[in-house]
Amino acid sequence: MNLAQIKLPSRPLSLKRGVISVPPAYYFSIPVLVAILAVMLVAEGPGILRDYQISKDPLEIENGDINGSCKTRKAIFTTCEAELSYDHGGVSYKKDVEVMFVDFHSGDYETGLVISAKNPELATISLGLDMLWNRIITLGVFVALLGFGSLAMLFTLIRVLRVRLQLRHAAPLTVIPVALTAVAEKRSRLFVTYADTVRDGKTKRQSFTHLERGRIPVVVGHTDKHDVALAVLHGNSALPVLIDDQLERIDLTEQERAEVLASLAPLLANETQSGVAAQGAAIKKGPSLLRRLGTFVAIVAVIIVAVFGYWLWYITSAPSQFNSPGMHINNMLPTALNEWGCARLQERFSDGPAPFGCTAADYRSWK
8 A cells, every 4th residue: 555656735735624523422421421420439439438447446236226128230239228226335326328239149148237336326237348348349440430431532522622623724634544443324424433553653543524425435455354544634633534535525626636536546446456355355364253152261261260269269378268359259159169168267267257158147156
C-alpha cells in the first residue's frame, strides 16, 4: 500500500463540519454511570466503614433480636437487610443494617448480632463481618469499573470536541490508513467506527463518523480482522477523519478533486483484485470452534486448579483461619470437603474461634 502516490494539494485544506461524530449514548451514559457510582458509594460505603470499626473490637450480643432476610440476584449478588434490637449498658438500641456481597451460597444464612465494645451504637450482623473483605473487594471492583468507564467516555468526548474545534480552520492534510472496526447502516447512511491501528505511528484511538448519504469509505486493503480505509490527519489533530469515495468531505476545487481521484484509481484497482483472496486468507486464519472450545475449557481448568490450590494452602498452611478468600472457598465446597477442611483448620487453630464456614450455632465454636 503506497500512500505516497495520493496527491493531495499542498495548501491548507478545510473539512466539512460534523465529520467526527459522537454516539448519542456518550452524552447520557456518563451522568448515568456517575450517578450509579455515587449511589453505590452512599449505599455501601458507610456500612463497610461501620463494620470495619466494629471488627477492631467486636462484642457479640447474646440476647439481641434480628429480624431480616437475604435475597440473591443474578445467582451471586446477595443483599441482606436486618432490623437489630438490643440492650447494652442499660440502654436500648434499634438499628437497621444492610450488607451486600458476592457469594455462591445456596440455602439460608446463620448470623448473630455484634456491636463495637468501644461504641455500642455501632451494630451489625456477624455475617457482615465474615464477608467484610468480600464487601470491600466487591465495592472496589464496581467503583473501579464505573469510574474507569465514565472517565474513559468523558476523555473521549472531550477529545472529539477539541478536534471539532480544530477542524474549523484550514490545515495541511496527511493521508493515513485506518481500520474499519464496525460499519452499520442507519437511515440510509453508514455509521462507521474506525481506529488508527494500521500505520507505524498508530495511536490506537477509536473514532466515529456518519458518512453522507450514498457515500462509502475508500477501502484500499485488508488486515486479518478488518478492512483498511483511507483517512486524513488535519494538522496536528488527535483524531483522523475518514474520507469518502468522492472526497466530498474535503474542500477541493473540481480540478483538484479529479486529480486526487485519479491518483486513487491504482490503489482501488489493486484492492479489487486482491480483495477476495485477502478475505479468504483471513477466514482461514480464524480459530475454529473446536479450538475456541478447547481454549475455554483450558481457562476454566486453570481457574479450578488455582482455586483448589489456594484452598489447600488455606487449610494446611495459612497463618490465620480468618483468611477471607479461603473462608469463602471452604464454605462453598461440598459438605464432605468442607468438613474435611474444617477438621484440618481445627487441628491447627483449636484454641481460637472458628472461621466462617466452620462455625456451630453460636457462630464462634467449631462445628
